[in-house]
Amino acid sequence: MRSFLEFEKPVAQLETRIAELRDAAGDDEVDISDELERLEAKSADMLASLYGSLTPWQKTQVARHPERPHFADFVEHMFDEFLPLGGDRAFADDQAIIGGFAMLDGRRVMAIGHEKGNDTQSRIRHNFGMGKPEGYRKAIRLMELAGRFGLPVVTLVDTSGAFPGIEAEERGQAEAIARATEACLGLPVPMVAAIVGEGGSGGAVALASAERVLMFEHAVYSVISPEGCASILWRTADNASDAAAAMKVTAQDLKRLGVIDRIVPEPMGGAHRDKPAAIASLKAALVEEIDALRAKDADTIRKMREDRFLQMAG
Template sequence: MATGTGYALDFERPLIELEKKIDELKALSTSGSVDFSSEISKLEKKAKKLQTEIFSDLSRWQVVQLARHSARPFFLDYVQHLFTDYFELSGDRRFGEDTSLIGGFARFDGKPVMVLGHQKGRTTKENMSRNFGMPRPEGYRKALRLMELAERFEKPIFTFVDTMGAYPGIGAEERGQAEAIAVNLEVMSRLKVPIISTVLGEGGSGGALAIGVGNRVLMMQNSIYSVISPEGCASILFRDASKASKAADALKLTAKDLLEMKVIDEVIQEPAGGAHRDPPKAAEALGKALRKHLGQLSGMSPDELVRDRYNKFRAFGVFSGR
């Protein structure tokens, strides 16, 4: 799994610099020349206090930055930690393969399930290969094929959202990007197996919602879910993309916001400092939540699952009439 911070966000730098000093002192102590145990202990306490101060009151824009962190664990990192016997299935049987939205059969606690999600890359080469986690129509049609396959074999479906949005290129539009997303929404609403969707990092627009129509929708603590990116919103509302932080506040796109508005069902707590600082611990918390919700849904009949999903999304928003 991914480890380390990769690079430091502006608000992380004081903490990371302090942690580097601690590592340097530990290295010197290990050499046996000088004992810095007292200084190390003091600095570790200071680092813990600083970490609490930084991450206990993040702004929405800072959460956006964490959701996009390059070292944040991605879909395949969680698959490696939580699932066994993962067997990837490829192709939409119409046009081709899309490596930005992938999935296949796996075992969760020994039981067969279908898992699928957006996959980003860490290096420039990987991101080019994964199209920066932005699926084309064939990606969504492949996801649809896999979900219908799961229903045929009566297996639960886990979807994992982490995308800026669907790819807006000319080829994607020519091959029916909007239609592919719309069909996914329609079909997911009537699948007769449990569906649990989790936002891992970014949840952008219809590109995210296309695999997000679940009986339960969960979000990692430092993830975001919105109809548009803060930069896109700022460009439209303020005619200035640099006002993205202001747009983030207006969008109310954090897990905390969406839980308060009852758009999602649970916020999964991340390790102190974010999932990228301790990916195994983040995966452990996610696994615990998935087990709980799957257990609740497993007792429902196929018709009850469809009705439960319908009622969940039908309850969104405020409606008034004369």
């Protein structure tokens, strides 16, 4: 059963009515096809109207939708021959950040991304996508491996932020994030990052400091969550919607500001309504970006990264 967000309630009511009519149609000789067609058209129009004018806070809710595609979905539908590589060779294997060798439409790549999980048990196992120091050190190891073998790096970012627990701080969380960011910037091979859900804080930047940054149409990317920002500025999370608007967290705002390079369209109603279509859309964009970068040498690629971040600072 599909999960609806608060602002989608009018659509939810219509879709419930449509489902009820379909069930009744099987036991009734009366032809209700015209009524079904009218309600389906009305539902589609309402959905298009809603998603054509989402506020930044509503986009944040869409980006957090539990049914959005996660890294496991991308592995299943976008990558072939995925070979996971685990561990940071120092402490443990963090399940919040997954990575390994993969084939992307016939191209060998190193795929790395956050995994949030899709039910209670898997969310706990993957720590809700919040990476610990060993996760970022694993990412560094995989990026260095990609550089050694000349493989483009593809990262899929979807995290509310790095894990803030005391044990993570004791194991050097800040340093691990900084080193992962440094590893991205120094890669001698093409790197394309995609913000597919939430891009939260340094935990996202550590896997997104690439020469090309893509972003799903309804994803968000920010230095702090709207609730966190509101708690600092207004001393209450109740102003999260105001914070989301002020922070410019949406793909459309970030494209105008030059923080990201390309917006990847989602199916009407968000990526969670049609995962295969959303994944296919991102796959086509990633292939196009990687092909455009493959012929560039290491110095050119590093200069591209340097220029894009210096341009933001300017």
